[in-house]
Every structure is written in structure tokens, then in C-alpha cells.
Amino acid sequence: MDANRNALPNIPIALLVDKGAVLIPSGTVTDSTGVVTGVLSIGADQSNRTITVTATSGTRTAQLPVQVTGAKLSASGVATTVAKGKTGNRIVYLLVDNSGNPLKSYDVVASASGTQTKSGKTDAAGEWVYTYDAPSVDTTLVITATVAGVTDTQTVTVGSTAVDPVTTTVRSASVAVSPNVVNVNAVGTTTVNKVEVRALFLSASNIPIKNVRVWFDLGGDKNGIGGTLDSTSPGQLLYSDVNGVARTTYAPGTRFSPKDGVTIRACWSATDFAIPADGGSCPNAVTSTLTVISESLSVSIGTNGLLGLGTSNLTYVQRFAVQVVDSAGRAMVGVKISPSLDLLRYYKGFYRSDGSAWTRTGNGNVYPRSYTSGLPVPAAAVFPLLSTTGTVGVCDNEDLNRNGVAENFLDSNEGVVVPEDQDLSGNVVPLKQILEPRKADVTVSVEGADTTDSSGIVVLKIEYPQNVASWVRFSLLVAASGVAGTEGRASYQADLAVLAAAINNLLADPPFKISPYGTAATDTYLRTNPEGQSGWLCTNPN
Structure with a gap:
């Protein structure tokens, strides 16, 4: 634009991107509206990172950071306590994309409190194994692994292997498999097809419970499908972490299953228990199922x-x-x-007549650059654009991990514990969080x-x-x-x-005239839970 903010056509503009991204511009000069556009893709690199888009015209330059997210790193087989001097302790890391597909050949670096630094690459199944030796003195090891722009931190106590029993009552125990459909592993090939198994334990206040004892098995493998759970090879119980989560991975064998033909069972208890035979008696148990597929x-x-x-x-x-x-x-x-x-997001707004039909509109979102605590929203965050939804308010699903439980979690962006029910839509008597949109x-x-x-x-x-x-x-x-x-x-x-008939009938209000989620403008903040799942959550219930 010129000094009077008039659009200038035919102005040369060069668009550049870095960090392996690809940008296809609409042209090399501005159009009649003074605009050059471009289609940006992340390229072959699926790691989390910030891409910088640079526009240059003559001596003038403007830059826009674009945050790439979606790579997720999880750790399984983590012992929260190991004996002094014990060698060969293993942690299995799994790197997947936003759809749960494994990411192979990504560089990994891990260390234990700054020592025993090791590096490698994720294998065809997206996995990498870190082994470490426990010191001969009582201490605490902070084990950190970084890959594809994602960091996972685990805390291991070195000393007595006795872990205090859990004193908090477990209100909710669940086990989830992601994804719940997996390919067979062919005979004689490297095991590349795996799924993540995750058990979650919560108190009556939806607070995660640490140190719940867990043993995963196949619930007796009634269909004879077979396969292996990574956590069973050490022959030791797992313990839920500070997020109330115990993890492992399941790798199928060569047989495919009926729908939901493989059962994953999580035996659990507040205290140590004898490891049961596959499908045998255990103190408490929760199950989930998956399907193993083979036909092309x-x-x-x-x-x-x-x-x-x-x-x-x-x-x-x-x-x-x-x-x-x-x-x-x-x-x-x-x-x-x-x-x-899956319900991805909900909208806030209303319909009004434009003289020929009902049109959707609203009061939009407000994206503060700082949280209410005063901390800034991450500089690399890409604030949503509303060009595809007009002026309606756009709010991501509050149930970030899709487990159906209204939880409090530690937001990694602001560093505080927040409820998933960010707009307090459930703030009625008696107080109870309500997740929007409702699954039903x-x-x-x-x-x-x-x-x-x-x-x-x-x-x-x-x-x-x-x-x-x-x-x-x-x-x-x-x-x-x-x-x-x-x-x-x-x-x-x-x-x-x-229904088109409802949109075109100006003689009657359409049943969807007012959004059931509210109409008011809403402050919207980026929230990320400990599992790396993010969303722009709205805070105004009206």
C-alpha cells in the first residue's frame, strides 16, 4: 500500500521460506488488490518447528513465523524407581505424527541428568531405545529425550526399589489404544507396525494419581492373534507417572483379527501385586480392544x-x-x-437476514497476546485466521485428549494448572465441569x-x-x-x-438461529496438555 493505504498493483514481491518448507506463490507481482498470496506446506520434514515466511519488495522486508505442530513423543517401560548400581535400564521412545503414524529416521538425543548422553535415529516403527545405568548412590535422575522438536522428561528415583503405596482412591481407571487399527507384521521382517497403549488413573477430583501399579497383557488372547507388549519383557510392574499415565506399545504378529479381536488388559492396584498369567486373576482390570488388519x-x-x-x-x-x-x-x-x-470444534454466533436468506455471523474471537497471569502467549504460536468462518467465534474441542473426562491439566504454555472446561460452561450448582461440544x-x-x-x-x-x-x-x-x-x-x-429450506425461509426463524454454545465475543488462548495435545480454547460461556 502507499502512504494513503491505497492498494498498489504490479509491485514485485519475493516470498521465501526456511527449514525445509515449500511455498508456491500466486505470482511475482501484486495483483489489482495489491496482494500476492502463497500456498505453504511443511515439506518432508514433519518435526515441530517454526517456519519463517519472508516477503521482500525492494528494500522492505516483512516476516511471519508459522508454527508446525503434530509430532508426538511418548515413553514406555519407564521404571519410576531403580536400584542403586542397576545397569541396562531401558526406556522405549515412540515418535508419531498427528495421525499416529510412526516417524522414522529422526535424530534422537537423550541423557540422564546431563550424563550418559546417547544419540540415534528412530527406526521404521518410530521407536528408539535409551539404556542407562543407575549410579551407586541415592539420587534422582532426570531423563530427557529430544527428537523432531519434541522433548520428553522422565524422573527416576535411584535407591530403594520400594515404592510407596497409593493412598488416594482411584475414581477413574481407563486404558486406550491409539490407533485402534494396526497392520500385521510380515514373517521375517522388522517389527514396524505398533500402537501405543495408555492407562490413565484419576481421583474423585480428576487429579492424576502417581505410582499406581500396572501390568499389561492380552487378556488371555481369546482369538489367538498373538503379538507382543513391550512392557512385559522386563517382567516388572509399571508405575503411573505424575500425569497418572502408564504406557506401553503393542506389536501384532502375522495374524489378522476380527473387528476388535485383540484385547489389551491393564491390571492395576494401589500396592504391589504378583504378575498374573496372561488373562489370569488380577486385583483390578480395565480393557480396550483393537483390530489387526492384513488384506490390501x-x-x-x-x-x-x-x-x-x-x-x-x-x-x-x-x-x-x-x-x-x-x-x-x-x-x-x-x-x-x-x-x-470426532467433534473437532464448535462455533459461537447467530444467523441474521441479509434480505434474501439467513446468513451465519457472530462476534468473533479475541486472541490476547498474554495470558491472564501476564505471561505472553508463545511467540511461535500461529493465531487462527477466521477467513473461512466469517465473524463467528471458533473454539476447539475442550476435551483435548478425547478421553471423555473433564480434567485439570498443567498447561505447558502458561505453566499453570487449568481446567479443560475453559469457558466454565459447567459452572453451575453443584459445580461440575462440562466439556463442549458434548460428545452426544x-x-x-x-x-x-x-x-x-x-x-x-x-x-x-x-x-x-x-x-x-x-x-x-x-x-x-x-x-x-x-x-x-x-x-x-x-x-x-x-x-x-x-436444511436449505430453513436458510431460504425468511418468514420463520431457523431452529439453529442461535448457537447453543453462545454468541458473545470470547478471549481465546492456546492450551497444551502434558501429552502435547493443543487447542485454542474459548473462555466466555455466553
Whole structure:
């Protein structure tokens, strides 16, 4: 722009990026509106980092930092206490991307309180093993591993191997497998296909409980699928960490399973217990399931874009076709389909008439550069743009780890403990956190059989109250039993659809005229939990 803020066309501008990123500019000179745009991608490097976009015109330069996130590092098999002088202690690190796919050939560096520094690269399964020796004196080791811009810190006490029993009552115990669909490992090949197993223990106040004793097994392996859990080889109990979490990894063998055909069991207790046989008696237990797949097929999902009414006339229904084919593109019959639904974010705002139809609008978000404590929002944070949603308020799902529990967690950005219910929407009597959007705001089900017909198709539907329409963005994921590779799953993302007749009828207010999540402008802060899961969470419940 010139001094009068008039757009200047045909001005040469060069756009540059660093750190392995790729940028495709719209041109080398500004258009009639004085703008040059570019499409930025991270390139082959999936590590967390800050990319700098530099625009140069003559002697003038402007820069914009863009934060790349998504790489996640977890540690399993961590003993919270080891004996003095014990050698060969192992920690298995797993590096995955935002979708849970392993990241291989990334440089790792780890050390124990600044000593025993070792380095290497993640293997084909995204794993790297750190071994260390315990000193011969009582001490505490802080073990730090860094890879792909992510750092994991574990604390190990060296001395007496006796760990104090847990005195806090465990209110909630759960075990989760991520992802819950994994490929077989072929005979004679390196074990590359693995999933992370995570047990979580919480008190009545949703506070994580440390030092819960845990033993993972296959619950008797009733289907004979086999596979190995990394934590079983040392033959020792695991202990939950300061986040109430105990982790391991599961690697399937060569057999594929029925849907949910592999059971992962977490035996647990507040005190030490004898390690049971696989599927044997244990003090307490929680389970989760997964599917091991092998057949090389392809899955896709789509819709005709039509919206109907539910049988009660109170809901909207949208249908989707899931199609499964073999490597030659032929329809596959009898393949079982498993759908799952994730609510990514919700919107705040309202509809108003523009004279010809109802249009969605609102009061938007406010993104303070500092938290209420006075600490600045991380300089590398990329503040969201609202160009795709107009002026509605945009709020990420408050349930950052998607475990369905309204938790308090240590936010790594501000360094304070905060509730997931950031907008205090549940701040009623009696006090109880409520996560938004509610999981029950949208349901998914199978119409008819859940196995593919002669055309290789299964029909799914999502259903939701009419007042929620357009105020939630969802992701519909489908997995096919026996389907290998990334093509064994497919996903579909969109905002919940609205009925065109309701939008075009200015004689009646649409049922979704006011967002059920509020209409007020809202301060929105970047929050990151100890597991590295982030979201821009809104703070105004109105």
C-alpha cells in the first residue's frame, strides 16, 4: 500500500521460506488488490518447528513465523524407581505424527541428568531405545529425550526399589489404544507396525494419581492373534507417572483379527501385586480392544449432500456411503465397517437476514497476546485466521485428549494448572465441569448391515438436533476390518449441514438461529496438555 493505504498493483514481491518448507506463490507481482498470496506446506520434514515466511519488495522486508505442530513423543517401560548400581535400564521412545503414524529416521538425543548422553535415529516403527545405568548412590535422575522438536522428561528415583503405596482412591481407571487399527507384521521382517497403549488413573477430583501399579497383557488372547507388549519383557510392574499415565506399545504378529479381536488388559492396584498369567486373576482390570488388519484393500467415504429429517422431526440426518474395493478396483463383499466420530470444534454466533436468506455471523474471537497471569502467549504460536468462518467465534474441542473426562491439566504454555472446561460452561450448582461440544451432540450409526453388500458399500448416517446444525465441525472416520495400510481407513470432515429450506425461509426463524454454545465475543488462548495435545480454547460461556 502507499502512504494513503491505497492498494498498489504490479509491485514485485519475493516470498521465501526456511527449514525445509515449500511455498508456491500466486505470482511475482501484486495483483489489482495489491496482494500476492502463497500456498505453504511443511515439506518432508514433519518435526515441530517454526517456519519463517519472508516477503521482500525492494528494500522492505516483512516476516511471519508459522508454527508446525503434530509430532508426538511418548515413553514406555519407564521404571519410576531403580536400584542403586542397576545397569541396562531401558526406556522405549515412540515418535508419531498427528495421525499416529510412526516417524522414522529422526535424530534422537537423550541423557540422564546431563550424563550418559546417547544419540540415534528412530527406526521404521518410530521407536528408539535409551539404556542407562543407575549410579551407586541415592539420587534422582532426570531423563530427557529430544527428537523432531519434541522433548520428553522422565524422573527416576535411584535407591530403594520400594515404592510407596497409593493412598488416594482411584475414581477413574481407563486404558486406550491409539490407533485402534494396526497392520500385521510380515514373517521375517522388522517389527514396524505398533500402537501405543495408555492407562490413565484419576481421583474423585480428576487429579492424576502417581505410582499406581500396572501390568499389561492380552487378556488371555481369546482369538489367538498373538503379538507382543513391550512392557512385559522386563517382567516388572509399571508405575503411573505424575500425569497418572502408564504406557506401553503393542506389536501384532502375522495374524489378522476380527473387528476388535485383540484385547489389551491393564491390571492395576494401589500396592504391589504378583504378575498374573496372561488373562489370569488380577486385583483390578480395565480393557480396550483393537483390530489387526492384513488384506490390501481401499476404503473411501462420500455423500450426496442431501439432508433429511429424523423420525422425530427434531433432528437432521445426513447419510454417507462407504465403499471398499480390492487392488484391482473390484467391489469387496462382506467387509466389516467400523465408524467413529470426532467433534473437532464448535462455533459461537447467530444467523441474521441479509434480505434474501439467513446468513451465519457472530462476534468473533479475541486472541490476547498474554495470558491472564501476564505471561505472553508463545511467540511461535500461529493465531487462527477466521477467513473461512466469517465473524463467528471458533473454539476447539475442550476435551483435548478425547478421553471423555473433564480434567485439570498443567498447561505447558502458561505453566499453570487449568481446567479443560475453559469457558466454565459447567459452572453451575453443584459445580461440575462440562466439556463442549458434548460428545452426544452428534451420533453416528450404520443403516442396515455393517458389512459391505454386493456393491462393496455400507451406508452410515449421522444425526443431530436441529439447533446444533452448522455450529459443530466433525470428522467421520471409517475403518475396514482386514484392510491394510493407510487406505484401510478414510475420513470426511465438514460442518454440520443445515436444511436449505430453513436458510431460504425468511418468514420463520431457523431452529439453529442461535448457537447453543453462545454468541458473545470470547478471549481465546492456546492450551497444551502434558501429552502435547493443543487447542485454542474459548473462555466466555455466553
